[in-house]
Amino acid sequence: MEEYITIALPKGKLFKRSLDLLGKVGYSAEGVSENSRKLVIANEETKVRFIITKTVDLPTYVEYGAADIGIIGKDVLLEEQKDVYELLDLGFGKCRLMMAVPEAKKRSELKDYAHLRVATKYPRCARDYFDKLGIQMEIVKLNGSIELGPLIGLSELIVDIVETGTTIKENKLMEVDSIFTSTARLIANPVSFKLKFERLHKLVVDLRAVLAAEKGDKKAK
Numbered sequence: 001m002e003e004y005i006t007i008a009l010p011k012g013k014l015f016k017r018s019l020d021l022l023g024k025v026g027y028s029a030e031g032v033s034e035n036s037r038k039l040v041i042a043n044e045e046t047k048v049r050f051i052i053t054k055t056v057d058l059p060t061y062v063e064y065g066a067a068d069i070g071i072i073g074k075d076v077l078l079e080e081q082k083d084v085y086e087l088l089d090l091g092f093g094k095c096r097l098m099m100a101v102p103e104a105k106k107r108s109e110l111k112d113y114a115h116l117r118v119a120t121k122y123p124r125c126a127r128d129y130f131d132k133l134g135i136q137m138e139i140v141k142l143n144g145s146i147e148l149g150p151l152i153g154l155s156e157l158i159v160d161i162v163e164t165g166t167t168i169k170e171n172k173l174m175e176v177d178s179i180f181t182s183t184a185r186l187i188a189n190p191v192s193f194k195l196k197f198e199r200l201h202k203l204v205v206d207l208r209a210v211l212a213a214e215k216g217d218k219k220a221k
């Protein structure tokens with residue numbers, strides 16, 4: 001009997017598009033929804049099982065093999081540093097990690113920000129970035145609403161995700177440096193990738209074809 005493929009999907013911004021893409025290559029199950037209280041949903045016919053996780057926990061499920069594969073932002077992969085294979089750049093969920101300061105506090109050089117306090121949801125990425133710049137900073141980990149940091153004096157700077165730029169603009173912050181760009185990635189547990197190679201390889205090939213066709217359609221329009 002064929003074994004199940006367990007796919008982890010993150011709640012939140014990447015959920016809908018992930019489900020849509022997987023549906024296009026035949027990986028779907030009835031009742032998979034972000035708000036479902038049921039966290040494991042299986043399709044017996046196609047031998048696919050979906051688990052729905054919190055964004056930041058998703059790489060852990062894949063690392064431990066609780067899920068064979070998953071879809072997650074490159075930002076989370078860089079921050080969490082889990083032992084997983086990155087199989088495919090899916091292109092969506094595009095955003096950037098950047099450093100921003102209140103407009104009034106802008107300094108002329110990056111090194112002039114040394115020894116200040118930085119609020120971020122990405123302490124590892126922020127630390128790496130400042131280490132490369134050769135400046136020491138105090139990093140304060142927050143789990144959301146990072147832009148609040150400088151507004152109320154918790155920190156002088158932030159390192160956070162920017163997509164449209166609306167949030168930093170609304171909070172009178174300005175970007176001073178871009179750290180990296182992130183998109184959603186298909187990841188796999190290394191052992192699952194070996195043991196279930198045929199199905200997972202086909203999934204990658206099929207997803208690539210769907211993405212290429214969508215790109216072609218967009219160009220043609």
Ligand SMILES: Nc1ncnc2c1ncn2[C@@H]1O[C@H](COP(=O)(O)OP(=O)(O)OP(=O)(O)O)[C@@H](O)[C@H]1O
Binds near residue numbers: 163183
């Ligand atoms: N504007 C954006 N803000 C944050 N993440 C974005 C944005 N655009 C794309 N992304 C990508 O979407 C992923 C998921 O973001 P989402 O906000 O759903 O998760 P989260 O940060 O865990 O949120 P929460 O803590 O509110 O659950 C991010 O890791 C990132 O790769």
Ligand SMILES: O=P(O)(O)OC[C@H]1O[C@H](OP(=O)(O)OP(=O)(O)O)[C@H](O)[C@@H]1O
Binds near residue numbers: 143161162163166167
């Ligand atoms: O450039 P924009 O399009 O405005 O998007 C950026 C904002 O979106 C994210 O927050 P999110 O919505 O994940 O909420 P959070 O503050 O709880 O992390 C990020 O942390 C920024 O605050």
